[in-house]
Amino acid sequence: xxxxxxxxxxxxxxxxxxxxxxxxxxxxxxxxxxxxxxxxxxxxxxxxxxxxxxxxxxxxxxxxxxxxxxxxxxxxxxxxxxxxxxxxxxxxxxxxxxxxxxxxxxxxxxxxxxxxxxxxxxxxxxxxxxxxxxxxxxxxxxxxxxxxxxxxxxxxxxxxxxxxxxxxxxxxxxxxxxxxxxxxxxxxxxxxxxxxxxxxxxxxxxxxxxxxxxxxx
Numbered sequence: 302x303x304x305x306x307x308x309x310x311x312x313x314x315x316x317x318x319x320x321x322x323x324x325x326x327x328x329x330x331x332x333x334x335x336x337x338x339x340x341x342x343x344x345x346x347x348x349x350x351x352x353x354x355x356x357x358x359x360x361x362x363x364x365x366x367x368x369x370x371x372x373x374x375x376x377x378x379x380x381x382x383x384x385x386x387x388x389x390x391x392x393x394x395x396x397x398x399x400x401x402x403x404x405x406x407x408x409x410x411x412x413x414x415x416x417x418x419x420x421x422x423x424x425x426x427x428x429x430x431x432x433x434x435x436x437x438x439x440x441x442x443x444x445x446x447x448x449x450x451x452x453x454x455x456x457x458x459x460x461x462x463x464x465x466x467x468x469x470x471x472x473x474x475x476x477x478x479x480x481x482x483x484x485x486x487x488x489x490x491x492x493x494x495x496x497x498x499x500x501x502x503x504x505x506x507x508x509x510x511x512x513x514x515x516x517x518x
Contacts, residue, residue: 306335306337306341307345309336310332310335310342311355311356312335313332313335314353314356315360315397316334317331317334318353318356318408319397319400322407322408322409322410323349323408323409323410323412324410324411326349327349328342328343328352331349331352350412350415356397357397357401360397360398362513364391364392364398365509365513367391367395368387368388368391371387371390371391372384372387372502372506373502375387376498378502379439379497379499379502379503379505380439380487380491380495380498381434381439381440381486381490381491382483382484382487382490383483383487384501385453385457385482385483386479386480386482386483388457389457389479389482390479399461402457402458402461427450427453427454428446428447428450429446430450431447431450432446437500437504438492439491439495439496440490440491440492441490441492444490449490452486456482456486460475460479460482
């Protein structure tokens, strides 16, 4: 398989789908943007949905890689506040991941309707993550994982959606908002006997690498 050409196809698809949406983006347009024929696209992907499956997988692992770099650079990256904060910072740089998180119907269109379990998987995985953080002592145990996950998801969604609610001049700088949310969550959810940040960071890296080994890139 021509990896370089496949990446050109995925790069073109990412640009067009974020700009115009899944439904309005055709394979012909993706081929044109990639500088190849429509038939060449089908040598790599047998349908637009298969192409988008591959794009989501690629963007997720790129997101994970960028997140790990932020985690390593942040002394507090292994706290619940640091994990949450760096996830939000990384998401700011990945428009397609934002669309997936928001279940943005304009961007995802028919793909979201055919894959309705995306939001259910996100909710379940978030609660599982909070439960794991409770088990290792990084999140207080007197709050249900589903409740904590719901609150964090609610705040994340609001962060990337407020420009639909308030005029730009009423929205503080995004970095200040992210830092503020992290401070509030860290204060509310971190137990006094939380493990050292570096210990949790190491476990996070191991978990992501284990997932990479199972699911591939």
